[in-house]
Amino acid sequence: MTLSSEAAPVVRNASPAAAAGPEHVSEPTAYDAILLASFGGPEGQDDVIPFLRNVTRGRGIPDERLEEVAHHYRAFGGVSPINAQNRSLKAALEAELATRGIDLPVLWGNRNWDPYLPSVLKEADARGLRTLIAVATSAYSSYSSCRQYREDFAMALDETGLASTMTIDKVRQFFDHPGFVQPFIDGLSAALTGIREKFDDIDLATEVEVLFSTHSIPSADAERSGPSFRELGPEGAYAAQHKAVAEVVLMAATSGLEGQPDVPWQLVYQSRSGPPTQPWLEPDINDAIAELPARGIRAVVIVPLGFVSDHMEVMWDLDNEALESCAEHGLYGVRTPTPGVDPAYVAGLVDLVIERIEGTPAASRPHVTELGPWYDVCRPGCCENVRLGFKPAVSGLAP
Ligand SMILES: CC1=C(CCC(=O)O)c2cc3nc(cc4[nH]c(cc5[nH]c(cc1n2)c(C)c5CCC(=O)O)c(CCC(=O)O)c4C)C(CCC(=O)O)=C3C
């Protein structure tokens, strides 16, 4: 069943089974294909401005301003690492599905660059694939990392005329799924061991700081992240989810180290954009780094907790800018890996699809924080954008 496109604000294209399920978990569903949905990125210098126009569409940002953002991409030949990451991830998912004997095609579509979502939906329709389960390359709850994907699915269904014949559900936000979390634990554990080997006199409990870094978002978006009925503090589900995962990662990474040191840590934000008058989540990672020497810190581990793979934000804002900030302040700095195509992560994404096919009860769903397992179908008002206004979205419940 699909609700008509005029009927907003309502759930559109969430399968009736999904909408009817208990609070967290939808009914078992026989999906035809996985839709690997991502942000997209330019693949050459000529793509950069058209890509940025896509990202900022509807916000009237002049090309001159876009050129300022473009210099990150220009420095890498106009090529974002994100598409190569997604091609690898698609291949890894296909290999994992084949190993498990699961016959489920993986379609890859982006919000902001080729292959665009509408063309992928047309292809799916032509192949008779009409009940899709989306895996978005984004783990946490916020407008940019969840709802905007759901809105763009709804838009693509409208644009292609498939809204009444195709269903797009979406796996739960997987910030606390063990498959996503494990690569961060492994990376942090290796980095701390490496620091101990490099500086044999260093005290991990007083001279090292772990900076868990994620994308900053407007404070107004943070406040509205997650379902409106959950009291998760003024920075909403977005910050709460990151903090909860950071604690788990730190605990697991240090428990294997000799003496189980209590390593200081904080959640920091990066890649802020928007006008300076608009409040975004803080502290910025570079400001946080500047404060560290005065507290006797000698080494910093940057854990890119908000990123599923090596995006431009990781390559530029962390490896270029943040590690440079460390050097400027006389700090030894190291950045740990993103999940990328780590086998635990790939297997975890497949598990997230299987739990939807099987309708696994909430109690049996893996999750490593008290906040999860997150909802199969977004709750009323979830991650609404107060700046850009209401748009219909799939895979969510009406207020
Ligand atoms: C939370 C979050 C994620 C993580 C979730 C997810 O992974 O989806 C994310 C991912 C990404 N963001 C990306 C790139 C960009 N994001 C922009 C702008 C913005 N991002 C925001 C937030 C997020 N963004 C916000 C609140 C804005 C301001 C726009 C607004 O007011 O709503 C702009 C416009 C220019 C600018 O404003 O700087 C660009 C070019 C790329 C591709 C990188 C590559 O090529 O590797 C990726 C994966």
Ligand SMILES: [Fe+2]
């Ligand atoms: Fe972004």
